Amino acid sequence: MTQHDPAATLRFAVFGHPVAHSLSPQIHAAFARELSIALEYTAIDATAETFPDALARFAAAGGAGANVTLPLKQQAAALCGSLGDGARRSGAVNTLVRSNGGWHGENTDGRGLVRDLTERHGLDLRQRRTLLIGAGGAARGVAPALLEAGIGDLFVVNRTPERADALADTLGEPARVHPRYLADLASLGEFDLIVHATSATRDAALPALPMSLVGTRAAAVDVNYGEVAIPFLAWARAAGARDAIDGLGMLVEQAAESFRLWHGRRPATDEVYAGLRERYAALVTAD
Missing domain, CATH: 3.40.50.10860 (Leucine Dehydrogenase, chain A, domain 1)
Incomplete structure (x- = not known):
């Protein structure tokens, strides 16, 4: 420094x-x-x-x-x-x-996200079954910090399956990190934390997300903010997420x-x- x-x-x-x-x-x-x-x-x-x-x-x-x-x-x-x-x-x-x-x-990015969720929004991230949507730079930035914060299993999905696999390999915790395909979403069950970390909504193209992903205490987080975050947050509220948080x-x-x-x-x-x-x-x- x-x-x-x-x-x-x-x-x-x-x-x-x-x-x-x-x-x-x-x-x-x-x-x-x-x-x-x-x-x-x-x-x-x-x-x-x-x-x-x-x-x-x-x-x-x-x-x-x-x-x-x-x-x-x-x-x-x-x-x-x-x-x-x-x-x-x-x-x-x-x-x-x-x-x-x-x-x-x-x-x-990851330290910023964890600090916002835990200190500003009062969330306890420990052992939360977590879905990370995206495997690009934003997702890569937050994934390590989420693991360090004590979440449970982390499922990574991406439009390009190879990128989800690559992120899982980079994280190096095969017992906790599970790459999956978007087509698998309906069969993955409920999550306690869902993090949307793609840029898809900049092009008005939020992936189709089953409402069955949202568990009873789920927090849904978009790393984007402003207009770009609206589609995901609207889906989360409609699905009954307890918390819907943007990336501001x-x-x-x-x-x-x-x-x-x-x-x-x-x-x-x-x-x-x-x-x-x-x-x-x-x-x-x-x-």
């Missing part, structure tokens, strides 16, 4: 495609004001093809750290000279830290973890979360 001159303005960014909608610049600006740290944080649109060059230019211009979002998280891991435990286990990076002339990669809290908490890695101090998050929740209240409560 690098300690910086508090008088210097540090450069940070979030890379993704699309990324203009990202709330990360607003969140990090609020954190910086709270802790009196001067920084510049911008959104940089980069596709898989342009990301390596864009990141190199950012580093050459003095970039000290960055966040990475869809669809670049697995690619970011490959561009790092070193990886933290969570990033290594998941094969996905959402936080880049400039280190020894290269990039060190971390993944704060996770977004704020993972950002605070990234901020801590860059600056050595973790900001308070409640005020930032409350402000964003008010902004998105009409959307995330829609049926």
